[in-house]
Structures are given as structure tokens and as C-alpha cells.
Amino acid sequence: MLTKRLIPCLDVKDGRVVKGVQFVDLRDAGDPVELAAFYDEQSADELVFLDISASHEGRKTMVDVVREVAGTLAIPFTVGGGINSVDDMRVILRAGADKVSLNTAAVLRPALIREGANFFGSQCIVVAIDAKWDEGLSSWRVYTHGGRKPTEWEVTDWVKEAVGQGAGEILLTSMDQDGAKTGFDIALTRAVNSVVTVPVIASGGAGKREDFADVFLQADADAALAASVFHYKETSVAEVKETLREKGVNVR
Amino acid sequence: MIGIVDYGMGNLHSVSKALERLNVPYVLSGDREELAKCAGLILPGVGAFADAMKILNERRLTPWLKRWVADEKPLLGICLGMQLLFEESEEHGHTAGLSLLPGQAVRFRGKTRAGRRYKVPHMGWNKLNYTQPEHPLVRDTERGHVYFVHSYVVEATTSEVVIATAEYDGDVPAIVGRNHVFGTQFHPEKSSHLGMQLLRNYVTYVQERQASDQ
DSSP states (O other), X not given: OBOOEEEEEXXXXXXXXXXXXXXXXXXXXXXXXXXXXXXXXXXXXXXXXXXOXXXXXXXXXXXXXXXXXXXXXXXXXXXXXXXXXXXXXHHHHHTTXXXXXXXXXXXXXXXXXXXXHHHHOGGGEEEEEEEEEETXXXXXXXXXXXXXXXXXEEHHHHHHHHXXXXXXXXXXXXXXTTTTOSOOOHHHHHHHHTTOSSOEEEESOOOSHXXXXXXXXXXXXXXXXXXXXXXXXXXXXXXXXXXXXXXXXXXX | OEEEXXXXXXXXXXXXHHHHHTTOOEEEEOOHHXXXXXXXXXXXXXXXXXXXXXXXXXXXXXXXXXXXXXXXXXXXEETHHHHTXXXXXXXXXOEEOOOSSXXXXXXXXXXXXXXXXXXXXXXXXXXOEESSTTSTTTTTOOOOEEEEEESEEEEESOGGGEEEEEESSSEEEEEEEETTEEEESSOGGGSHHHHHXXXXXXXXXXXXXXXXXX
16 A cells, blocks of 8 residues: 655755754754755655755755765655756756756746656656635635745646646645644645645644644645654654554555 | 666666665666676666657667567666566557566556546555565565556566565556566665665676576
């Protein structure tokens, strides 16, 4: 049986992990390679690296990071942030990433998803979506530019469009829950999961172990992504998996 | 020496890195003369079956690989590379494969017999069940999970070629093989410790075979 996946997310700026793991005895808590190996040992199922570099040089450094991580890591990893063209995708995938994630660039030009899927296969193309509840819409609205800009898209419409264009997976972040640590957005995850046949990764809101069980059991998410809850040792990947097993969720 | 067949389709980097971690010498090449010097080959592959066969045909690698196998040399296909070993795929109509193993690749139906929808691609970690536990490819390995990403599934004509399966709307052939032609539907190079053990087993098989030939 296919297992539910746990995915720690690492923010990388100019080649260094920011908000890095604070608790383990690492020689260098800002080293993406060392952190990646640490999470692999913890039985993380995949990793996501989000490049938050603002500069061209910073993004070039990211390519070196990807190459180095790919040389040591024996689990899949996705790279997102600042990917705006097929060329950007090619550079990151050639460096050894398994998937790229597109966000703002895909909303601005949905055909980019199609182009990426045609060149590299749908399995490489993750579409990341930031969504926030909107009273006027009576649903969730899609935002771009790191959650700063509202778009015209209602979330299930955008998800259907993205998958129609060839997205192989959806990384769904709830802006309402992000940082709140009160659990994943079950209703949002359910709404998106019900309109697509590709895997959905729930993100935003993880605060304790049980939150992961809830999003798997109540929204049937395929994977759950979290950052600070793992980095700051509020819980660990291994502990979350133990709780999931107790609650009957199938994990590796 | 292991030869990784470079024909422009696939995550060659991660396969070569995995061999480096195992301290196994390899060449990465699409050149038949270069590859001919190797003791065993790995055929990786990500993407569409029809595109992959088109390139293999254009570069005359199709007859060359058939000859390689006829000469009783080891070959391991990974992911799409495994599906290419079979007779055909229903992707984009029908496309002929390398026909080294009996069977075909068909798309996951996306719905169980009972009518329940399920996700396609089959993406993530799934547990291996060994149907031939004594096979050299799986011998002395822990039973565990490996990483899959695929939308097409092989229907082998005979269960004799199935070495391990994973459960996803039925038994999905996960490791296949006959004589010295093998395939893994999952990505051993992305499957943590167990994946590395399985790759190591293939390399050992190649090396032992080479030693007994000399």
C-alpha cells in the first residue's frame, strides 16, 4: 500500500538554510547538505528546498546547492522559488533535483506548466498554490508573489487549470493556517483533493503530531509539508510517524 | 565497469551519484563503443515511452541493446527504462518496446473495480513484496519501502518474470527479470537504504558474472 509522505521544507537564501534546524548537534546548521542528510536519517520521505534568494547571484548559488544535495541524498527532493522559465527548470533538474515547483510564474502564464510537463514529464512539475479564504468569493482565493498579491482565481478552478496543463502534483498552502500552528486547513485540502486526481501535499498550520494525522485521515492528503515544527524540535519526523502509525495511517 | 545508457531521457545524474556512493566505477555514455566495454548496463528513463523508443531507434541503440542481451550480458532498466524492456506500451496508441521481456505497459485505470477513484501517478513510497525471495537482486535485503513515480504499469504475460510487487490497485510488478535482464519500476537511486542495497545487488551480480567469465 502506498504510504503517506512527510516532507520537511527548507528555506534557502544565497546557498544557506535560514530558519535552520536549531536543536541537533550539527557542525553547521545552515548547511543544506548536512540538514538534508539529517532529515533523510529521520526517515523524511522527501524534501522541499525553497529558494528565497532575491539576487541573481543567490539563485546561481542555489544550483550548486542542488548539485551537492543530489550527490548525497538518496530520497527525492523538489526545488521551488524563482523558477520562471523552461530554462530555469532545466538548470535545476539537470543539477539533480527530482521536481521543480512553480507558483507565481504559473499563474502569470499557465502555459509554462504545459511547456515544463512536455519537456520533462508531468512527474517533475509541482504547482505550488497559496490560498486564503475569501468571504466575497465564499471560497478560497489564490495569491501570488509570496502571498502578497490576490489573483482572480478561485482555488479549485486554478487547481483544475493547473492539472489540465500538466501539473503532476499540487503543493497547497493555506495562508489562513500558515504560522498559526493550529493544524492544517482540512476544508481547503478536502476541496482541492476532491477536484484532482494528482497527489496533493497539504501545507501550512502544523503545530503538533496529531495535526498530521488529521489532514491524512480527514482530508486524505497524499503528503504533508512542514517547516518550523520540525526545525525547532516541536516534534520530529520520527515522532510524527509513530503517532500516525498508532492512528492507523500507513507510513514508511 | 557499469555503463549508464545516456540517450537523453532520464535522471542520469542521480543514478551516477548513487553508483559513486557505492564506490562503483561507471561510464555515462550514449556511444555504443564506449558502452560495449562495460560488464553490465543500466538503462534509466523518465518521461514518455514513445519518445524514449524513438530516440533509442534513431541512435540505433534498439538493435544494439537486443544484441547485448542476446550475448548474455546484464542489463537493468529503471522506471521507464524497465517498461521499455517489455513488448509494447499503450501510451500514444501502441508503441513497440525492446521485447526483452514478455508483457506490456498499460495506463493505471484511476478507478478500482469497485468504482473507487485513486490517484495517478502512483507516486510515493510503497512496500515491496518479494515473490522470488531467493533471487540475486533481492537476496539479503530488508523488506521495506521504495520510491515510485509512474502512470503506466506493466502487465507481465507470465508471473515468472516478476521478482517483487507493490500493491496499488492490484499487484504492480516492481522488480522484474529473466536470465540477465532486470528492471525496477521504482527508483532505487531515490529509495534510501533499501534502494542502495538493491543497486548494490545488481552490481555484485554483474561483477560475479564477469569474474566467472574470465
